[in-house]
Amino acid sequence: MPPTALQLRPGRAAGETLPMSVFATLRSMIEAGGRAALVSVVEVSGSSPRDVGARMAVRADGAFSGTIGGGALEWQALAEAQALLAADGGARLRRLDRSLGPDLGQCCGGRVRLTIERFDAVDLDGIAALAGVRDEAFVTLGLSEAGGRLARRLATDEEATALAPTEQRRVLPDGRVLERFGAPATAVALFGAGHVGRALALALAPLPFRLVWADARQGAFPAHVPRNVVPVAAEDPVSLLRDQPDGAIVLIMTHSHALDLAIATAALAARRFALVGVIGSATKRARFASQMRQAELESGLIDTLACPIGLPGIEGKEPAVIAASVAAQMLMVREAARARLPVFSRLAEHR
Incomplete structure (x- = not known):
């Protein structure tokens, strides 16, 4: 079945919170279905439909929130995310490296590298902590777990200064990863x-x-x-x-x-x-x-x-x-x- 966009609540009465962050979306998906995947653009060279930091959350049934640019790249990423969520083994991460021209027949001509991370009910506490951040934009610090998936926490102000204001992602010399989520409105x-x-x-x-x-x-x-x-x-x-x-x-x-x-x-x-x-x-x-x-x-x-x-x-x-x-x-x-x-x-x- 083709993936379909997950319909989030479009409006609010006065006084409710701002739109859900990707972590709040992941939390809702896990609470509803037991698991969810996060697809992230982590590296781009040349022209591409989205920049580093573009993300989408994916449910096991293919419903999703967010976009990494649409087209054949996104379609493949959704299929890989569903496959990762359907797997019975312990795999928690997949990587995709695609040349948009030769591999996908897209006209952008660049190259995009993606990570697809699987999260389950055991991850809810960590995800809930980030879902509870009320800032429109924040920086996380991630450490690679076994298998390569990142264990993220909110970066301190001092740690976040290593990420330039216009930078979305940086791998530090010790292997830790700084990532920016959201953007100030x-x-x-x-x-x-x-x-x-x-x-x-x-x-x-x-x-x-x-x-x-x-x-x-x-x-x-x-x-x-x-x-x-x-x-x-x-x-x-x-x-x-x-x-x-x-x-x-x-x-x-x-x-x-x-x-x-x-x-x-x-x-x-x-x-x-x-x-x-x-x-x-x-x-x-x-x-x-x-x-x-x-x-x-x-x-x-x-x-x-x-x-x-x-x-x-x-x-x-x-x-x-x-x-x-x-x-x-x-x-x-x-x-x-x-x-x-x-x-x-x-x-x-x-x-």
Whole structure:
């Protein structure tokens, strides 16, 4: 039977935790079926569909969570994982080394090395300890057991410093392995729970963002929101900006242009957010810029205001289309921040 994607719970009520880590997924699989496998990309040379650190958890029946890139490579990995889980012997690890061109007929042209680790009920305590880590991103230190599978524990801060900020995996000289799991989510303050706000919250659900979603109107929020969203009934939305971390993204789409202006002005004046964006038109931007100048906001700050929000060239006004465009813009801002590259100049070229 072909493997099928394991359907995880897509949403949450306010107050629940962020999406499950791979260890929480493994724990759930083991508790339900007695065993599970972890497939990891551990080395890449040349072009490949996913980078080192991509992982998926696999059940014995072939259901899975996560991806190592799809295609023939993933299909083979799933088959190997199921075979390892079905074996009666003591094997706990398999390795795959595949050239994507000659071995698999894929066009990437690179080479990928995978590990497939089997976990059973006896491993639950160690997996549960890592599943309980509440950080969005953390580093583990692994020591090879008999057979080559890693016994992992949470790395100390000092140990984790041996892994560069952009590095996902490193084998230390003594054979121990440092691995990074997860990635820090970019903080987003989303003001307004109208049609576009709702569409955007859904569009960002599977993406590496953590949203504080503000609206003071009664009944503005849907009954259930994605796991990475915290709805806030904010009587004073501007004051919420103080609680947002440096580098956060501020998106403004309330029911009131006056409120939009107040939030945008305060956000720009703070001089610490990666993007301040307002839904609207070029006319709205011009009006806001005039009023900001009257409020003696510096022209250089006003110039960074993203209004209208979204990528240039996408003209659709349907909420889902706007949400997709804004989500793409946010990903560009996130990547630029991680690489310390200017994103605003690239966007301005197309306006």
